Amino acid sequence: MTLKADTKGRILDIAEAAVLEKGFEATSIDEIVAAAQISRSGFFYHFKDKNALARAMLERYIETEDKLYDDLFARARELNDDPLHAMLIGLKMLAEMLEDMPEGHPGCVIAATAYQDRLFDKGVRELNRQAILGWRRRFRTMFEEIAAVYEPREPVDLDALGDMVSSVVEGGLVLQRALRESNTAAAQIMQLRTYLKLLFANPPPKAP
Amino acid sequence: MTLKADTKGRILDIAEAAVLEKGFEATSIDEIVAAAQISRSGFFYHFKDKNALARAMLERYIETEDKLYDDLFARARELNDDPLHAMLIGLKMLAEMLEDMPEGHPGCVIAATAYQDRLFDKGVRELNRQAILGWRRRFRTMFEEIAAVYEPREPVDLDALGDMVSSVVEGGLVLQRALRESNTAAAQIMQLRTYLKLLFANPPPKAP
DNA sequence: TGTACATCAGTGAACGCGCGTTCACTGATGTAC
DNA sequence: TGTACATCAGTGAACGCGCGTTCACTGATGTAC
Numbered sequence: 199m200t201l202k203a204d205t206k207g208r209i210l211d212i213a214e215a216a217v218l219e220k221g222f223e224a225t226s227i228d229e230i231v232a233a234a235q236i237s238r239s240g241f242f243y244h245f246k247d248k249n250a251l252a253r254a255m256l257e258r259y260i261e262t263e264d265k266l267y268d269d270l271f272a273r274a275r276e277l278n279d280d281p282l283h284a285m286l287i288g289l290k291m292l293a294e295m296l297e298d299m300p301e302g303h304p305g306c307v308i309a310a311t312a313y314q315d316r317l318f319d320k321g322v323r324e325l326n327r328q329a330i331l332g333w334r335r336r337f338r339t340m341f342e343e344i345a346a347v348y349e350p351r352e353p354v355d356l357d358a359l360g361d362m363v364s365s366v367v368e369g370g371l372v373l374q375r376a377l378r379e380s381n382t383a384a385a386q387i388m389q390l391r392t393y394l395k396l397l398f399a400n401p402p403p404k405a406p
Numbered sequence: 407m408t409l410k411a412d413t414k415g416r417i418l419d420i421a422e423a424a425v426l427e428k429g430f431e432a433t434s435i436d437e438i439v440a441a442a443q444i445s446r447s448g449f450f451y452h453f454k455d456k457n458a459l460a461r462a463m464l465e466r467y468i469e470t471e472d473k474l475y476d477d478l479f480a481r482a483r484e485l486n487d488d489p490l491h492a493m494l495i496g497l498k499m500l501a502e503m504l505e506d507m508p509e510g511h512p513g514c515v516i517a518a519t520a521y522q523d524r525l526f527d528k529g530v531r532e533l534n535r536q537a538i539l540g541w542r543r544r545f546r547t548m549f550e551e552i553a554a555v556y557e558p559r560e561p562v563d564l565d566a567l568g569d570m571v572s573s574v575v576e577g578g579l580v581l582q583r584a585l586r587e588s589n590t591a592a593a594q595i596m597q598l599r600t601y602l603k604l605l606f607a608n609p610p611p612k613a614p
Numbered sequence: 615t616g617t618a619c620a621t622c623a624g625t626g627a628a629c630g631c632g633c634g635t636t637c638a639c640t641g642a643t644g645t646a647c
Numbered sequence: 648t649g650t651a652c653a654t655c656a657g658t659g660a661a662c663g664c665g666c667g668t669t670c671a672c673t674g675a676t677g678t679a680c
Contacts, residue, residue: 221522223432240624312584313518314429326584352600358593365594369577376520376534385566386573392560396604448657
Protein backbone atom coordinates (compact mmCIF):
# COMPACT_ATOMS: atom_id res chain seq x y z
CA MET A 199 0.00 0.00 0.00
CA THR A 200 1.86 3.06 -1.26
CA LEU A 201 1.22 6.30 0.57
CA LYS A 202 0.75 8.64 -2.34
CA ALA A 203 -1.14 6.42 -4.69
CA ASP A 204 -3.49 3.82 -3.14
CA THR A 205 -4.87 3.28 -6.61
CA LYS A 206 -7.01 0.35 -5.52
CA GLY A 207 -8.82 2.45 -2.91
CA ARG A 208 -9.30 5.22 -5.44
CA ILE A 209 -10.82 2.76 -7.91
CA LEU A 210 -13.19 1.52 -5.21
CA ASP A 211 -14.24 5.06 -4.27
CA ILE A 212 -14.97 5.95 -7.87
CA ALA A 213 -16.76 2.69 -8.57
CA GLU A 214 -18.93 2.97 -5.48
CA ALA A 215 -20.13 6.46 -6.34
CA ALA A 216 -20.83 5.45 -9.94
CA VAL A 217 -22.66 2.25 -8.98
CA LEU A 218 -24.96 4.18 -6.64
CA GLU A 219 -25.89 6.53 -9.47
CA LYS A 220 -26.26 4.18 -12.43
CA GLY A 221 -25.98 0.61 -11.27
CA PHE A 222 -23.19 -1.88 -11.77
CA GLU A 223 -23.63 -2.86 -15.43
CA ALA A 224 -23.86 0.75 -16.53
CA THR A 225 -20.61 1.61 -14.74
CA SER A 226 -17.90 0.94 -17.31
CA ILE A 227 -14.30 0.10 -16.58
CA ASP A 228 -13.36 2.83 -19.04
CA GLU A 229 -15.02 5.56 -17.01
CA ILE A 230 -13.49 4.25 -13.79
CA VAL A 231 -9.94 4.22 -15.15
CA ALA A 232 -10.41 7.65 -16.71
CA ALA A 233 -11.44 9.09 -13.32
CA ALA A 234 -8.66 7.19 -11.52
CA GLN A 235 -6.12 8.33 -14.15
CA ILE A 236 -4.77 4.90 -14.97
CA SER A 237 -4.99 2.73 -18.06
CA ARG A 238 -7.51 -0.05 -18.60
CA SER A 239 -4.84 -2.65 -17.99
CA GLY A 240 -3.98 -0.94 -14.72
CA PHE A 241 -7.47 -1.81 -13.56
CA PHE A 242 -6.98 -5.47 -14.40
CA TYR A 243 -3.79 -5.54 -12.40
CA HIS A 244 -5.87 -4.82 -9.27
CA PHE A 245 -9.01 -6.82 -10.11
CA LYS A 246 -9.07 -10.01 -12.13
CA ASP A 247 -12.46 -9.11 -13.61
CA LYS A 248 -15.49 -6.92 -13.02
CA ASN A 249 -17.03 -9.36 -10.56
CA ALA A 250 -13.94 -9.09 -8.38
CA LEU A 251 -14.52 -5.34 -8.28
CA ALA A 252 -18.09 -5.91 -7.07
CA ARG A 253 -16.91 -8.25 -4.35
CA ALA A 254 -14.16 -5.93 -3.14
CA MET A 255 -16.56 -2.99 -3.15
CA LEU A 256 -19.10 -4.85 -1.05
CA GLU A 257 -16.52 -6.21 1.36
CA ARG A 258 -15.13 -2.77 1.98
CA TYR A 259 -18.59 -1.23 2.33
CA ILE A 260 -19.75 -3.83 4.84
CA GLU A 261 -16.57 -3.47 6.87
CA THR A 262 -16.92 0.31 6.98
CA GLU A 263 -20.57 0.15 7.94
CA ASP A 264 -19.92 -2.44 10.67
CA LYS A 265 -17.20 -0.30 12.15
CA LEU A 266 -19.47 2.74 12.04
CA TYR A 267 -22.17 0.90 13.99
CA ASP A 268 -19.58 -0.45 16.45
CA ASP A 269 -18.24 3.02 17.18
CA LEU A 270 -21.55 4.81 17.24
CA PHE A 271 -23.35 2.49 19.64
CA ALA A 272 -20.27 2.11 21.81
CA ARG A 273 -20.15 5.88 22.21
CA ALA A 274 -23.88 5.94 22.92
CA ARG A 275 -23.44 3.32 25.62
CA GLU A 276 -20.69 5.39 27.20
CA LEU A 277 -23.10 8.30 27.43
CA ASN A 278 -25.82 6.26 29.12
CA ASP A 279 -25.45 2.80 30.59
CA ASP A 280 -29.14 2.00 30.35
CA PRO A 281 -29.56 -0.17 27.24
CA LEU A 282 -32.78 1.55 26.11
CA HIS A 283 -31.42 5.05 26.49
CA ALA A 284 -28.16 4.06 24.83
CA MET A 285 -30.17 2.75 21.85
CA LEU A 286 -32.21 5.95 21.66
CA ILE A 287 -29.06 8.07 21.81
CA GLY A 288 -27.39 5.89 19.16
CA LEU A 289 -30.35 6.25 16.78
CA LYS A 290 -30.40 10.01 17.29
CA MET A 291 -26.70 10.19 16.49
CA LEU A 292 -27.26 8.02 13.41
CA ALA A 293 -30.05 10.30 12.23
CA GLU A 294 -27.91 13.40 12.79
CA MET A 295 -25.03 11.82 10.92
CA LEU A 296 -27.24 11.09 7.91
CA GLU A 297 -28.74 14.56 7.99
CA ASP A 298 -25.39 16.28 8.24
CA MET A 299 -23.96 14.81 5.05
CA PRO A 300 -23.51 17.79 2.73
CA GLU A 301 -24.75 16.10 -0.45
CA GLY A 302 -27.10 13.74 1.38
CA HIS A 303 -26.13 10.14 1.99
CA PRO A 304 -25.30 8.62 -1.40
CA GLY A 305 -27.17 5.38 -0.70
CA CYS A 306 -26.41 1.85 0.31
CA VAL A 307 -24.36 -0.48 -1.84
CA ILE A 308 -26.27 -3.46 -0.43
CA ALA A 309 -29.59 -2.08 -1.65
CA ALA A 310 -28.11 -1.23 -5.04
CA THR A 311 -26.77 -4.76 -5.52
CA ALA A 312 -29.89 -6.39 -4.08
CA TYR A 313 -31.79 -5.04 -7.08
CA GLN A 314 -29.13 -6.27 -9.53
CA ASP A 315 -28.14 -9.55 -7.95
CA ARG A 316 -28.33 -11.66 -11.10
CA LEU A 317 -25.22 -9.84 -12.30
CA PHE A 318 -23.06 -11.33 -9.57
CA ASP A 319 -21.84 -14.76 -8.61
CA LYS A 320 -23.10 -16.74 -5.63
CA GLY A 321 -20.28 -15.49 -3.42
CA VAL A 322 -21.27 -11.87 -3.78
CA ARG A 323 -24.94 -12.60 -3.13
CA GLU A 324 -24.01 -14.57 -0.02
CA LEU A 325 -21.84 -11.68 1.19
CA ASN A 326 -24.84 -9.41 0.93
CA ARG A 327 -27.02 -11.86 2.79
CA GLN A 328 -24.54 -12.28 5.61
CA ALA A 329 -24.21 -8.53 6.04
CA ILE A 330 -27.95 -8.15 6.60
CA LEU A 331 -28.00 -11.16 8.93
CA GLY A 332 -25.11 -9.64 10.87
CA TRP A 333 -27.05 -6.44 11.42
CA ARG A 334 -30.10 -8.45 12.46
CA ARG A 335 -28.03 -10.22 15.12
CA ARG A 336 -26.35 -7.03 16.24
CA PHE A 337 -29.58 -5.18 16.92
CA ARG A 338 -31.45 -8.23 18.16
CA THR A 339 -28.84 -8.63 20.90
CA MET A 340 -29.29 -5.01 21.87
CA PHE A 341 -33.08 -5.33 21.92
CA GLU A 342 -32.86 -8.48 24.04
CA GLU A 343 -30.90 -6.53 26.57
CA ILE A 344 -33.52 -3.78 26.53
CA ALA A 345 -36.44 -6.23 26.76
CA ALA A 346 -34.83 -7.83 29.81
CA VAL A 347 -35.24 -4.52 31.63
CA TYR A 348 -38.28 -2.92 30.00
CA GLU A 349 -41.08 -5.32 29.26
CA PRO A 350 -42.48 -4.58 25.79
CA ARG A 351 -46.01 -3.22 25.83
CA GLU A 352 -46.97 -5.27 22.80
CA PRO A 353 -45.71 -8.74 21.85
CA VAL A 354 -42.84 -8.29 19.43
CA ASP A 355 -40.63 -10.53 17.28
CA LEU A 356 -37.10 -9.47 18.18
CA ASP A 357 -35.63 -10.64 14.86
CA ALA A 358 -38.10 -8.44 13.01
CA LEU A 359 -37.31 -5.59 15.38
CA GLY A 360 -33.59 -6.11 14.74
CA ASP A 361 -34.23 -6.04 10.99
CA MET A 362 -36.21 -2.86 11.40
CA VAL A 363 -33.10 -0.76 11.91
CA SER A 364 -31.70 -1.86 8.54
CA SER A 365 -35.13 -1.76 6.96
CA VAL A 366 -35.84 1.81 8.01
CA VAL A 367 -32.41 2.97 6.89
CA GLU A 368 -32.70 1.20 3.52
CA GLY A 369 -36.27 2.35 2.98
CA GLY A 370 -35.44 5.89 4.02
CA LEU A 371 -32.53 5.99 1.59
CA VAL A 372 -34.67 4.73 -1.29
CA LEU A 373 -37.22 7.46 -0.60
CA GLN A 374 -34.51 10.07 -0.12
CA ARG A 375 -32.93 9.20 -3.47
CA ALA A 376 -36.25 9.17 -5.31
CA LEU A 377 -37.40 12.42 -3.71
CA ARG A 378 -34.02 14.12 -4.03
CA GLU A 379 -34.42 15.31 -0.45
CA SER A 380 -31.69 15.07 2.14
CA ASN A 381 -33.43 14.37 5.43
CA THR A 382 -35.94 11.65 4.62
CA ALA A 383 -33.81 8.80 5.95
CA ALA A 384 -33.06 10.71 9.17
CA ALA A 385 -36.79 11.36 9.68
CA GLN A 386 -37.51 7.65 9.28
CA ILE A 387 -34.90 6.76 11.89
CA MET A 388 -36.55 9.22 14.25
CA GLN A 389 -39.86 7.43 13.69
CA LEU A 390 -38.25 4.14 14.63
CA ARG A 391 -36.91 5.87 17.72
CA THR A 392 -40.40 7.00 18.73
CA TYR A 393 -41.65 3.45 18.20
CA LEU A 394 -39.00 2.07 20.53
CA LYS A 395 -39.78 4.71 23.15
CA LEU A 396 -43.43 3.69 23.11
CA LEU A 397 -42.74 -0.03 22.95
CA PHE A 398 -40.36 -0.07 25.89
CA ALA A 399 -42.08 2.66 27.93
CA ASN A 400 -42.74 0.44 30.94
CA PRO A 401 -40.37 1.40 33.77
CA PRO A 402 -37.89 -1.21 35.00
CA PRO A 403 -39.79 -3.68 37.28
CA LYS A 404 -37.36 -3.37 40.19
CA ALA A 405 -35.70 -0.02 40.70
CA PRO A 406 -32.84 -0.71 43.12
CA MET B 407 -55.42 -3.51 -28.03
CA THR B 408 -55.80 -6.92 -29.65
CA LEU B 409 -57.26 -9.63 -27.49
CA LYS B 410 -54.89 -12.46 -28.27
CA ALA B 411 -51.64 -10.60 -28.48
CA ASP B 412 -51.24 -7.51 -26.27
CA THR B 413 -47.60 -7.54 -27.23
CA LYS B 414 -46.91 -4.24 -25.49
CA GLY B 415 -48.17 -5.57 -22.14
CA ARG B 416 -46.16 -8.74 -22.63
CA ILE B 417 -43.01 -6.69 -23.27
CA LEU B 418 -43.65 -4.68 -20.10
CA ASP B 419 -44.17 -7.82 -18.01
CA ILE B 420 -40.95 -9.35 -19.27
CA ALA B 421 -38.98 -6.14 -18.88
CA GLU B 422 -40.23 -5.54 -15.35
CA ALA B 423 -39.21 -8.99 -14.16
CA ALA B 424 -35.79 -8.67 -15.80
CA VAL B 425 -35.16 -5.17 -14.46
CA LEU B 426 -35.89 -6.32 -10.91
CA GLU B 427 -33.33 -9.09 -11.27
CA LYS B 428 -30.48 -7.38 -13.08
CA GLY B 429 -31.20 -3.71 -13.39
CA PHE B 430 -32.18 -1.69 -16.43
CA GLU B 431 -28.88 -1.42 -18.31
CA ALA B 432 -28.23 -5.15 -18.03
CA THR B 433 -31.66 -5.95 -19.44
CA SER B 434 -31.11 -6.10 -23.19
CA ILE B 435 -33.73 -5.52 -25.85
CA ASP B 436 -32.58 -8.78 -27.42
CA GLU B 437 -33.54 -10.84 -24.40
CA ILE B 438 -36.89 -9.06 -24.10
CA VAL B 439 -37.88 -9.68 -27.71
CA ALA B 440 -36.71 -13.29 -27.52
CA ALA B 441 -38.97 -13.88 -24.51
CA ALA B 442 -41.85 -11.96 -26.11
CA GLN B 443 -41.37 -13.86 -29.39
CA ILE B 444 -41.14 -10.85 -31.64
CA SER B 445 -38.28 -9.34 -33.61
CA ARG B 446 -36.08 -6.47 -32.45
CA SER B 447 -37.86 -4.09 -34.79
CA GLY B 448 -41.18 -5.17 -33.31
CA PHE B 449 -39.96 -3.74 -30.04
CA PHE B 450 -39.16 -0.39 -31.65
CA TYR B 451 -42.65 -0.25 -33.10
CA HIS B 452 -44.02 -0.09 -29.54
CA PHE B 453 -41.29 2.00 -27.90
CA LYS B 454 -39.28 4.70 -29.62
CA ASP B 455 -36.20 3.89 -27.56
CA LYS B 456 -35.15 2.18 -24.34
CA ASN B 457 -35.94 5.21 -22.23
CA ALA B 458 -39.55 5.07 -23.43
CA LEU B 459 -39.68 1.51 -22.15
CA ALA B 460 -38.52 2.67 -18.73
CA ARG B 461 -41.13 5.40 -18.61
CA ALA B 462 -43.97 3.10 -19.69
CA MET B 463 -42.85 0.49 -17.18
CA LEU B 464 -42.86 2.99 -14.33
CA GLU B 465 -46.18 4.55 -15.35
CA ARG B 466 -47.85 1.17 -15.42
CA TYR B 467 -46.26 0.11 -12.12
CA ILE B 468 -47.34 3.28 -10.32
CA GLU B 469 -50.87 3.01 -11.66
CA THR B 470 -51.16 -0.62 -10.56
CA GLU B 471 -49.78 0.13 -7.12
CA ASP B 472 -52.08 3.13 -6.64
CA LYS B 473 -55.09 1.07 -7.57
CA LEU B 474 -53.98 -1.66 -5.18
CA TYR B 475 -53.77 0.81 -2.28
CA ASP B 476 -57.14 2.34 -3.28
CA ASP B 477 -58.88 -1.02 -3.23
CA LEU B 478 -57.17 -2.39 -0.18
CA PHE B 479 -57.79 0.54 2.14
CA ALA B 480 -61.32 1.04 0.80
CA ARG B 481 -62.09 -2.57 1.70
CA ALA B 482 -60.49 -2.09 5.11
CA ARG B 483 -62.64 0.98 5.70
CA GLU B 484 -65.74 -1.01 4.81
CA LEU B 485 -64.84 -3.55 7.47
CA ASN B 486 -64.38 -0.92 10.18
CA ASP B 487 -65.41 2.70 10.00
CA ASP B 488 -62.95 3.84 12.67
CA PRO B 489 -59.97 5.35 10.81
CA LEU B 490 -57.39 3.79 13.13
CA HIS B 491 -58.84 0.33 12.97
CA ALA B 492 -59.33 0.59 9.23
CA MET B 493 -55.62 1.46 8.90
CA LEU B 494 -54.61 -1.47 11.10
CA ILE B 495 -56.79 -3.83 9.08
CA GLY B 496 -55.40 -2.43 5.82
CA LEU B 497 -51.80 -2.96 6.93
CA LYS B 498 -52.58 -6.51 8.03
CA MET B 499 -54.12 -7.24 4.64
CA LEU B 500 -51.09 -5.69 2.93
CA ALA B 501 -48.74 -7.87 4.98
CA GLU B 502 -50.77 -10.99 4.20
CA MET B 503 -50.79 -10.16 0.53
CA LEU B 504 -47.01 -9.83 0.48
CA GLU B 505 -46.55 -13.02 2.43
CA ASP B 506 -48.91 -15.02 0.23
CA MET B 507 -47.01 -14.37 -2.98
CA PRO B 508 -45.73 -17.80 -4.03
CA GLU B 509 -42.28 -16.69 -5.16
CA GLY B 510 -42.11 -13.77 -2.74
CA HIS B 511 -42.80 -10.23 -3.93
CA PRO B 512 -40.38 -9.53 -6.78
CA GLY B 513 -39.51 -6.05 -5.55
CA CYS B 514 -40.39 -2.47 -6.33
CA VAL B 515 -39.61 -0.86 -9.66
CA ILE B 516 -39.31 2.52 -7.95
CA ALA B 517 -36.53 1.28 -5.69
CA ALA B 518 -34.76 -0.41 -8.59
CA THR B 519 -34.78 2.79 -10.65
CA ALA B 520 -33.96 5.02 -7.67
CA TYR B 521 -30.58 3.29 -7.55
CA GLN B 522 -30.03 3.70 -11.31
CA ASP B 523 -31.53 7.10 -11.90
CA ARG B 524 -28.68 8.52 -13.93
CA LEU B 525 -29.71 6.19 -16.73
CA PHE B 526 -33.02 7.96 -17.25
CA ASP B 527 -34.13 11.38 -18.40
CA LYS B 528 -35.59 14.05 -16.13
CA GLY B 529 -39.15 12.98 -16.92
CA VAL B 530 -38.66 9.49 -15.57
CA ARG B 531 -36.96 10.73 -12.41
CA GLU B 532 -39.79 13.17 -11.82
CA LEU B 533 -42.35 10.38 -12.30
CA ASN B 534 -40.59 8.44 -9.57
CA ARG B 535 -40.59 11.44 -7.27
CA GLN B 536 -44.27 12.17 -7.77
CA ALA B 537 -45.19 8.57 -7.04
CA ILE B 538 -43.50 8.71 -3.64
CA LEU B 539 -45.01 12.13 -2.92
CA GLY B 540 -48.44 10.74 -3.85
CA TRP B 541 -48.08 7.95 -1.32
CA ARG B 542 -46.92 10.43 1.30
CA ARG B 543 -50.08 12.49 0.76
CA ARG B 544 -52.30 9.44 0.68
CA PHE B 545 -51.14 8.12 4.02
CA ARG B 546 -50.74 11.53 5.62
CA THR B 547 -54.42 12.20 4.96
CA MET B 548 -55.33 8.91 6.60
CA PHE B 549 -53.11 9.66 9.61
CA GLU B 550 -54.62 13.14 9.97
CA GLU B 551 -58.00 11.54 10.21
CA ILE B 552 -56.72 9.14 12.84
CA ALA B 553 -54.95 11.88 14.81
CA ALA B 554 -58.17 13.90 14.90
CA VAL B 555 -59.73 11.09 16.93
CA TYR B 556 -56.82 9.53 18.79
CA GLU B 557 -54.34 12.00 20.16
CA PRO B 558 -50.80 10.71 19.48
CA ARG B 559 -48.90 9.77 22.62
CA GLU B 560 -45.69 11.25 21.28
CA PRO B 561 -45.33 14.29 19.03
CA VAL B 562 -45.09 13.06 15.46
CA ASP B 563 -44.41 14.55 12.02
CA LEU B 564 -47.32 13.33 9.91
CA ASP B 565 -45.37 13.64 6.63
CA ALA B 566 -42.67 11.38 8.03
CA LEU B 567 -45.35 9.00 9.30
CA GLY B 568 -46.95 9.00 5.87
CA ASP B 569 -43.58 8.23 4.29
CA MET B 570 -43.09 5.43 6.78
CA VAL B 571 -45.52 3.15 4.99
CA SER B 572 -43.52 3.37 1.76
CA SER B 573 -40.25 3.32 3.65
CA VAL B 574 -41.06 0.14 5.54
CA VAL B 575 -42.29 -1.59 2.38
CA GLU B 576 -39.22 -0.51 0.39
CA GLY B 577 -36.82 -1.38 3.18
CA GLY B 578 -38.53 -4.69 3.82
CA LEU B 579 -38.29 -5.59 0.15
CA VAL B 580 -34.59 -4.72 0.00
CA LEU B 581 -33.94 -6.98 3.00
CA GLN B 582 -36.17 -9.71 1.61
CA ARG B 583 -34.34 -9.71 -1.71
CA ALA B 584 -30.90 -9.71 -0.06
CA LEU B 585 -31.86 -12.42 2.43
CA ARG B 586 -33.78 -14.50 -0.13
CA GLU B 587 -36.52 -14.89 2.45
CA SER B 588 -40.19 -14.40 1.64
CA ASN B 589 -41.74 -12.88 4.74
CA THR B 590 -39.33 -10.11 5.74
CA ALA B 591 -41.35 -7.30 4.19
CA ALA B 592 -44.57 -8.58 5.78
CA ALA B 593 -42.88 -8.71 9.18
CA GLN B 594 -41.73 -5.10 8.79
CA ILE B 595 -45.26 -3.97 7.97
CA MET B 596 -46.45 -5.71 11.10
CA GLN B 597 -43.86 -3.73 13.09
CA LEU B 598 -45.21 -0.50 11.65
CA ARG B 599 -48.67 -1.71 12.64
CA THR B 600 -47.56 -2.22 16.25
CA TYR B 601 -46.02 1.26 16.22
CA LEU B 602 -49.32 2.79 15.11
CA LYS B 603 -51.24 0.84 17.74
CA LEU B 604 -48.96 2.23 20.46
CA LEU B 605 -48.85 5.73 19.03
CA PHE B 606 -52.62 6.12 18.76
CA ALA B 607 -53.53 4.09 21.82
CA ASN B 608 -55.35 6.92 23.60
CA PRO B 609 -59.10 6.33 23.44
CA PRO B 610 -61.27 8.88 21.64
CA PRO B 611 -61.71 11.95 23.91
CA LYS B 612 -65.51 12.05 23.59
CA ALA B 613 -67.29 8.75 23.19
CA PRO B 614 -70.80 9.67 22.05
C1' DT C 615 29.06 -2.09 -2.17
C1' DG C 616 27.81 -4.65 -6.46
C1' DT C 617 25.22 -7.67 -9.05
C1' DA C 618 21.23 -10.82 -10.20
C1' DC C 619 16.85 -11.71 -9.91
C1' DA C 620 11.89 -11.07 -8.32
C1' DT C 621 8.01 -8.49 -7.48
C1' DC C 622 5.02 -4.44 -7.93
C1' DA C 623 2.32 -1.37 -10.42
C1' DG C 624 1.40 -0.52 -14.09
C1' DT C 625 1.25 0.65 -20.16
C1' DG C 626 -0.58 0.26 -25.07
C1' DA C 627 -2.53 -2.11 -28.67
C1' DA C 628 -5.62 -5.34 -30.19
C1' DC C 629 -9.62 -8.82 -29.91
C1' DG C 630 -14.37 -9.98 -30.92
C1' DC C 631 -18.87 -9.78 -29.30
C1' DG C 632 -23.25 -7.67 -28.05
C1' DC C 633 -25.62 -3.63 -27.79
C1' DG C 634 -29.26 0.05 -29.22
C1' DT C 635 -30.91 1.98 -33.25
C1' DT C 636 -32.22 2.71 -38.26
C1' DC C 637 -34.17 1.65 -42.62
C1' DA C 638 -36.87 -0.04 -46.34
C1' DC C 639 -40.29 -3.05 -46.59
C1' DT C 640 -44.88 -6.15 -45.78
C1' DG C 641 -49.23 -8.39 -45.07
C1' DA C 642 -53.54 -7.94 -42.53
C1' DT C 643 -57.21 -5.16 -41.09
C1' DG C 644 -60.12 -0.76 -41.07
C1' DT C 645 -62.41 3.20 -43.31
C1' DA C 646 -64.46 6.44 -47.11
C1' DC C 647 -67.04 6.89 -50.90
C1' DT D 648 -70.71 -4.54 -52.92
C1' DG D 649 -66.23 -2.88 -54.87
C1' DT D 650 -62.24 -0.27 -54.88
C1' DA D 651 -58.58 2.95 -53.01
C1' DC D 652 -56.11 4.29 -49.53
C1' DA D 653 -54.53 4.44 -44.54
C1' DT D 654 -53.21 2.47 -40.45
C1' DC D 655 -51.55 -1.28 -37.47
C1' DA D 656 -48.29 -4.50 -36.05
C1' DG D 657 -44.90 -5.97 -37.19
C1' DT D 658 -40.07 -8.36 -40.25
C1' DG D 659 -34.99 -8.79 -41.61
C1' DA D 660 -30.70 -7.01 -42.54
C1' DA D 661 -27.30 -3.84 -41.57
C1' DC D 662 -24.86 0.01 -38.91
C1' DG D 663 -21.14 1.41 -35.89
C1' DC D 664 -19.78 2.01 -31.29
C1' DG D 665 -18.45 0.64 -26.66
C1' DC D 666 -17.70 -2.99 -23.80
C1' DG D 667 -14.82 -6.47 -20.93
C1' DT D 668 -10.78 -8.98 -21.45
C1' DT D 669 -6.06 -10.57 -23.07
C1' DC D 670 -1.31 -10.19 -24.17
C1' DA D 671 3.44 -9.00 -24.44
C1' DC D 672 5.96 -5.74 -22.46
C1' DT D 673 8.28 -2.06 -18.94
C1' DG D 674 10.47 0.75 -15.51
C1' DA D 675 10.90 1.28 -10.53
C1' DT D 676 11.64 -0.71 -6.20
C1' DG D 677 12.93 -4.66 -2.94
C1' DT D 678 15.72 -8.68 -1.56
C1' DA D 679 19.70 -12.33 -1.39
C1' DC D 680 24.23 -13.20 -1.42
